[in-house]
Amino acid sequence: MPSPLFADHSADRPPERETVEALITQARRLRGDLDAVRESTVDSSLATDPQLRWQRALCDLAVHHLDDLGGHLDQLREGLPTESADDPAAEAERPAAPPEPEPHERGSLLRRVGSAEWNLLTDEVSWSDELFAMFGRAPSDGPLTLDELPSLVHPEDQDGLATMVTDCLVDGRPIDGEFRIVRPDGSLRTVHMVGEPVLDADGSTACMWAVLRDVSELRRSQQAVRETRDSLHRERQIAQTEHRLAVELQEAVLPPWRGSLRFPHGGPVALDLAGRYLPSGTRDLIGGDWYDALQLPDGTTLMSVGDLTGHGVTATSGMAMVLGALRGMAVAGHRPGPLMGFVNQLLDTAAQPALGSAVCGRFDPAARTLEWAQAGHPAPLLFRGGTGRALDPPEGVLLGATSGASYTQHTEQLEPGDLLVLHTDGLVPRRAQGADATHEGAERLLALAPRFAGTRSAQDCVRIVVEEFGTAEREDDACVLIARVGG
Numbered sequence: 001m002p003s004p005l006f007a008d009h010s011a012d013r014p015p016e017r018e019t020v021e022a023l024i025t026q027a028r029r030l031r032g033d034l035d036a037v038r039e040s041t042v043d044s045s046l047a048t049d050p051q052l053r054w055q056r057a058l059c060d061l062a063v064h065h066l067d068d069l070g071g072h073l074d075q076l077r078e079g080l081p082t083e084s085a086d087d088p089a090a091e092a093e094r095p096a097a098p099p100e101p102e103p104h105e106r107g108s109l110l111r112r113v114g115s116a117e118w119n120l121l122t123d124e125v126s127w128s129d130e131l132f133a134m135f136g137r138a139p140s141d142g143p144l145t146l147d148e149l150p151s152l153v154h155p156e157d158q159d160g161l162a163t164m165v166t167d168c169l170v171d172g173r174p175i176d177g178e179f180r181i182v183r184p185d186g187s188l189r190t191v192h193m194v195g196e197p198v199l200d201a202d203g204s205t206a207c208m209w210a211v212l213r214d215v216s217e218l219r220r221s222q223q224a225v226r227e228t229r230d231s232l233h234r235e236r237q238i239a240q241t242e243h244r245l246a247v248e249l250q251e252a253v254l255p256p257w258r259g260s261l262r263f264p265h266g267g268p269v270a271l272d273l274a275g276r277y278l279p280s281g282t283r284d285l286i287g288g289d290w291y292d293a294l295q296l297p298d299g300t301t302l303m304s305v306g307d308l309t310g311h312g313v314t315a316t317s318g319m320a321m322v323l324g325a326l327r328g329m330a331v332a333g334h335r336p337g338p339l340m341g342f343v344n345q346l347l348d349t350a351a352q353p354a355l356g357s358a359v360c361g362r363f364d365p366a367a368r369t370l371e372w373a374q375a376g377h378p379a380p381l382l383f384r385g386g387t388g389r390a391l392d393p394p395e396g397v398l399l400g401a402t403s404g405a406s407y408t409q410h411t412e413q414l415e416p417g418d419l420l421v422l423h424t425d426g427l428v429p430r431r432a433q434g435a436d437a438t439h440e441g442a443e444r445l446l447a448l449a450p451r452f453a454g455t456r457s458a459q460d461c462v463r464i465v466v467e468e469f470g471t472a473e474r475e476d477d478a479c480v481l482i483a484r485v486g487g
Helices: 004-009 017-040 050-078 088-093 103-111 129-135 155-171 216-253 313-331 336-348 435-446 449-453 458-469
Strands: 113-119 125-127 175-182 188-199 205-214 261-263 271-278 287-295 301-311 356-364 369-375 381-384 387-390 410-413 419-423 478-485
Touching: 017 050, 050 216, 113 129, 125 129, 129 205, 155 175, 155 188, 155 205, 188 216, 216 313, 261 287, 271 287, 271 301, 271 458, 287 313, 287 478, 301 313, 301 419, 301 478, 313 336, 313 356, 336 356, 336 369, 356 419, 381 435, 381 449, 387 435, 387 449, 419 435, 419 458, 435 458, 449 458, 458 478
Parallel strands: none
Antiparallel strands: 113 125, 113 205, 175 188, 188 205, 261 271, 271 478, 287 301, 301 356, 356 369, 369 410, 381 387, 381 419, 419 478
16 A cells, blocks of 8 residues: 555655566576575585574575565566557567465565554544454454554564654654564564554644555575574584594694604614605695504514594594504514404494494514504505516405404514505595495506615605696595615
């Protein structure tokens, strides 16, 4: 219902019908495109992924805005004069009409907006049919007066409505605010009301008109956006905290030495070692990869690399537990085969069961022998005389996969100048899966044999590996440990 205040603006020109038709077409096209975006956000992981929930809530909110826009444009078009049918030129130039919305959809949009006028001089009240439907009242029950209106308003919002109406009637202020109504069926709706007073010749308020809009769905969508945004923010904060903890734990556990490490200390160099951790292409994914070297009390050297499944704090804390167990049992004198069996039992009975792969070797500098075992892990690569090969692996299943698993061990005779490369299987992007991916990484490492032959230290060899694999977009992190046998 237009305000009588607008009577003084008869000189204003209404919008051209073609302009409104073009806007309706654009609005419907946007609505169709948005529907396609909404369908793309429907996923089985929607319930657990806060990012997807937030995106879906934003789409729903945009849908409500576009639906309201379309309804208002339809109302605007209905109020415009049609072009004369006697003008064939205008009829020929008129663009093709956009598809009409479904009747139930169009009706739903129009029912969300109603109008009312309260005449203070005659006590007459008029409501539009849409307003009766919005308040859940039958037209036969009659409209509510301004004194009766609060009876359907939520108790918490009655004072706010009274203030808006008083300011309008007494001070002549426009109304622009929201309140909740409780319909006769008990349902709660949120209504946005805008209105103005109409003054008589003496400047006194003669009546008040208002347009009311049901914004319940819009407010619910906005609330959903806020809640999913807050949930996403909390999830990101948690992820950042866990990532920081994982990085700190990894840095505390992995060997602190940089450059080459030479064993034994204080005597002729029997073993020159160097290692490197290579992060994944996505640095947020901190895995359970490790490398380690430790001189044992009997003069032998423990070398190990491995990888626990998973990422984050769980993986790095599990890695810290396994690495601590390896070191402790090696210091106690356990050989690589039994040692792998104990670690398997540890993972199998841990509070947070995990799977892992590992290779563990014990180098005897007096005999120049490597005694080693593996648990579902790529075998060490031996480079000698400018060529390389993978060592024949002993039997061993993944750590934590089978209770009571036994692990055999092999002994390899080494020579001065030999180079051993121990690595995890995340060095290369996984274009292939499983054994094929592991084979690809080993083949690329073996192809570096001529370059390794020209180096003077294990650290030089690590630099070559980093040059070859360091820039690759790996899905997982990786470790490499290189040992050169002294003369």
